[in-house]
Amino acid sequence: MLFLFPQLKCRSLYFGANWCPPSRAFTAQLVDIYNEILNNTNEDFEIIFISTDRGHEEFMQSFSSMPWLAIPYEDETRQDLCRVFEIKGIPALILIGPDGTISREGRTMASLYGAKAFPFTASRAEELEAAVKKEGDGLPDQVKDPKHEHPLQLDMAKAYVCDSCKKPGRFWAFSCDICDYDLHPTSIEYTQRESLFEVLAS
Template sequence: MAGPDLGVESVDSNDIITVLASEGIEFLLSGEGKVSLSSTEGKMICLFFSANWCRPCRTFTPQLVQIYNSLIKTGRMIEIIFISFDRDETGFGEHFKSMPWLAVPFNVDLHRRLSDHYHVDHIPSFIPLGLDGKSIEEDAIGLIEDYGASAFPFTSQRREELKAMDNAKRQGGKLEELLANEGRNHVISSSGREILVSELVGKTIGLYFAAHWCPPCRAFTAQLIEAYNKLVATRNQCFEIIFVSTDRDHQEFDLSLSNMPWLAIPYEDKARQDLCRIFDIKGIPALVLLGSDGKTISTNGRAIISSYGAMAFPFTESRTTEIEAALKEEGDALPRQVKDLKHEHILKLDMAKAYVCDSCKKLGRFWAFSCDVCDYDLHPTCVEEKQETYLEDPVMGLV
């Protein structure tokens, strides 16, 4: 099948069809058999370097099939040519049978030369070519994974346009553009009830990125439920959380949502991936907080809830400053250490995110009197000392 060993670099034209013809390739393969090289004329050509033995390739290929079919259906003039990194023709055939596009006939030496020509050093790689045959994007895999068919025609200019659109959604304050999707204008509850996104406009929103398989998520979910329930009870429905699942399958998603009192983006909806990209979510759990105007207040809601709980509402910087000032004032009014009648050791003033008081057995936050010798903590109001009486702080209270 291969012609003289000219080497791809020796061909003057960058056009892939000219390159293949110079190597003695007379046809391409489709699922139905052989097709002429000229069948790609007038189309944008993209080269797909992949292999059946490569797990990331097998994972990415179905996504690419869906995107390809979508582009063809909408009349886009595109053709993909599969260039195999398989070790033998059996592997090539097994991989190619899942693809609706064309392929270069299996030839290990030619495929190596083509990968060198297009600087492919890993797979899967997706190389879109311009009309002059030169690659217009070194590898568009990430672009496709992020944006799907919207990434067409896979140029750097299109990448910048899409990033600008993401930024507009992140900063624009339009909740319906952010949470709704084509064909869906609602979010769901754990019971399957549909709630229109328009009903959430004007509320402070938490976008909660988490998964059932993630132990830190399960721990933080408990904290978030506590804060959520307090806010729902005291803030007259001014706050709502939307679960954005990163679960591995629908069953895990159902398990996650069954333990949550708030709403969710449907698992099958691509808005989940879009929101992860728009807010640059690199790890979970993550909580993004949106103000009542729909604009981003904080992308570090996890730290805010962990530190201050429900009292941080409406989660603005000014509210955090107010809490810190009140805590400092409260701490300044307390002694540095006390001798409690119920405990043998000196107790020192300490700051803790959360603790259980060993006297009243209730959860406490922030200021505590703690023992350096043993695991013993008291609310300031639970200290029994002749010299001092501690009252509950009227601003901060006890949590």
């Protein structure tokens, strides 16, 4: 069921379309973020979907995967909002704070920090950036992984896949430029403990 725009409850406007692969990928990520925020906080957080699909059928394909509200496809408010917020590309996530302040960094913050980015304010972004820096300050510049022949250098990466646990990672990684080999800092700790246990058992 579609709902008209609830002015007092809105916190973010999500501009996207089913025909756009980056939009489909971000929608899946945003669904997880939205559910995590609602399940783990008592905050009043809502998303309104503003479709830029090319037809009603495409719009329904987009909206079918979303747990939030949407402007009906036939409503001209969709075009008005695209003009008002000067949407030049999708996906775009516009955040509206309780005091009416507007941020265009919603997609970037959500992609980088997930649900931790809530409430997606400039001050929250500064807090998260400081936390990432502090984490890096506590890590060594270089480590040696028993399972890899080259030294691994501390590096900042927006996204990577850990070659030990095979899980995605962000920000800090221990990397080998020669072999394109990356490890989570926590994986380094695990492999070092594993190596110690092997020595003790021998």
